[in-house]
Amino acid sequence: MSRIQSDVMRELLKVYFIAGSVNGKKDLVSIVEEAIDGGVTLFQYREKGNGALTGDAKYELAKRVQELCKRKNIPFIVNDDVDLALELDADGVHIGQEDEAAASVREKIGDKILGISVHTLEQAQKAAAQGADYFGVGPIFSTQSKADARDAQGTALIELFKNHKIETPIVAIGGITAENTPPIIKAGADGVSVISAISQADSVYEAAKKLKEAVFQTV
Ligand SMILES: Nc1nc(C(F)(F)F)ncc1COP(=O)(O)OP(=O)(O)O
Numbered sequence: 001m002s003r004i005q006s007d008v009m010r011e012l013l014k015v016y017f018i019a020g021s022v023n024g025k026k027d028l029v030s031i032v033e034e035a036i037d038g039g040v041t042l043f044q045y046r047e048k049g050n051g052a053l054t055g056d057a058k059y060e061l062a063k064r065v066q067e068l069c070k071r072k073n074i075p076f077i078v079n080d081d082v083d084l085a086l087e088l089d090a091d092g093v094h095i096g097q098e099d100e101a102a103a104s105v106r107e108k109i110g111d112k113i114l115g116i117s118v119h120t121l122e123q124a125q126k127a128a129a130q131g132a133d134y135f136g137v138g139p140i141f142s143t144q145s146k147a148d149a150r151d152a153q154g155t156a157l158i159e160l161f162k163n164h165k166i167e168t169p170i171v172a173i174g175g176i177t178a179e180n181t182p183p184i185i186k187a188g189a190d191g192v193s194v195i196s197a198i199s200q201a202d203s204v205y206e207a208a209k210k211l212k213e214a215v216f217q218t219v
């Protein structure tokens, strides 16, 4: 196996759904299946927040969602928990600035997908040098899904990265909806990632479909 090509990574980042057992109104497997059928292109299992699962329960749920993603041919990314990602042979890992160091994670995961949250140009340049396959950039808008989120920054950082000819694929995150997606794509993001815009929707399928339309209709 070799590292994912950037153009393939850009396509996967178009509609990136992130969720765990605490983010939805019903069971996670049903939510993820509906979201994928609605048009999600990549999934990240993020088991965090009040009531989040741990240990065997977390592993069993992750395995069930991973099996669904395999059936649907959607790559399965694990947030933070590198050991779980290795145990499941997941398709990749996402880490932030406060998580395990990127160089150490890259060493452990080989050529699997490595996503890194970045908040400054310097962090982006360092993350690229340490083998990031994509950057998570945000929060673009204020978010209810991450208790310790930093201040909302709009699309300024995406534009800064583009002006500095940063080549690494970029997905935007933080308070994103179908309605506020167009300017994010126009600013240069390759895709958008969401938690509650899909997981909290009355129709998960319709929410995913609307988000995909918003991304693909923005030229
Ligand atoms: N989980 C994430 N996924 C993305 C992605 F690019 F995938 F959209 N971007 C950013 C984050 C946030 O990552 P982090 O800063 O470690 O916080 P947490 O571990 O609480 O999610």
Ligand SMILES: [Mg+2]
Binding pocket: 079, 080, 094, 095, 096, 099
């Ligand atoms: Mg993290």
